[in-house]
Amino acid sequence: MNVADAIRGRLVVSCQAQDSDSPFVDTAHMMAMASAVVLGGAAGLRGQGIAHVRGMAGLGVPVIGLIKRDTPGSDVYITPTVADVTALAQAGAQIVAADGTARPRPGGEKLADLVSAAHAAGALFMADVDSLDAALAAVDAGADLVGTTLSGYTGGPVPEGPDIALVGTLARRCPVPVIAEGRYRTRAQVSAAFVEGAWAVVVGTAISDPVNATRWFAQACPHPTVEPS
Numbered sequence: 001m002n003v004a005d006a007i008r009g010r011l012v013v014s015c016q017a018q019d020s021d022s023p024f025v026d027t028a029h030m031m032a033m034a035s036a037v038v039l040g041g042a043a044g045l046r047g048q049g050i051a052h053v054r055g056m057a058g059l060g061v062p063v064i065g066l067i068k069r070d071t072p073g074s075d076v077y078i079t080p081t082v083a084d085v086t087a088l089a090q091a092g093a094q095i096v097a098a099d100g101t102a103r104p105r106p107g108g109e110k111l112a113d114l115v116s117a118a119h120a121a122g123a124l125f126m127a128d129v130d131s132l133d134a135a136l137a138a139v140d141a142g143a144d145l146v147g148t149t150l151s152g153y154t155g156g157p158v159p160e161g162p163d164i165a166l167v168g169t170l171a172r173r174c175p176v177p178v179i180a181e182g183r184y185r186t187r188a189q190v191s192a193a194f195v196e197g198a199w200a201v202v203v204g205t206a207i208s209d210p211v212n213a214t215r216w217f218a219q220a221c222p223h224p225t226v227e228p229s
């Protein structure tokens with residue numbers, strides 16, 4: 001079975017430490033989290049950074065790897081460069097995810113350069129997009145999968161819920177698997193994405209980030225939470 005087929009119709013869990021002071025920055029702690037979600041039925045993992053990707057690659061399910069890094073003069077922060085793509089594939093990511101928006105990349109590199117680097121290293125390429133236009137351009141550049149990961153994050157306020165409508169639009173217009181990702185918090189949202197044609201759904205924060213998930217619940221309480229400094 002190829003890697004894309006292994007996640008078809010199934011849940012992928014993104015295991016990322018969103019806060020620099022999260023205990024899950026530590027690779028051993030993150031491997032405990034990743035092992036737990038595999039035990040619970042995650043058919044794939046999405047991981048950030050070489051150390052975490054290398055660890056997750058030993059857990060027996062496909063890994064979507066990315067590197068988040070700020071780059072001077074560019075808004076692109078998910079796997080900005082060709083070198084990042086190669087390093088992730090060499091660390092064991094069978095799918096490398098990178099920013100697939102129309103925003104200029106650092107160093108003038110093109111999306112097609114990143115796709116070629118992934119393929120040269122034996123990995124598939126997932127374009128994290130924010131729109132139909134970006135998805136179509138990514139497919140033209142050779143992307144193997146497109147994800148709605150960056151919808152809501154490239155301008156204006158970040159919406160509360162996932163962009164399920166974009167999943168449907170991409171599924172109808174793109175000849176590659178469409179991965180629903182970004183702000184999936186409930187089982188109903190996951191089911192709705194599959195109805196719209198999602199190939200797989202990625203859930204992150206709601207499952208694997210207890211720091212931010214705790215904040216959501218704490219904010220619903222009548223007394224404000226004072227977070228430890």
Ligand SMILES: CC(=O)N[C@H](C=O)[C@@H](O)[C@H](O)[C@H](O)COP(=O)(O)O
Nearest residue numbers: 014149153181182183184203204205
């Ligand atoms: C926008 C961006 O940088 N998204 C990142 C992509 O890898 C992660 O921070 C998200 O946690 C991931 O996409 C899963 O989404 P959610 O945690 O909402 O389920």
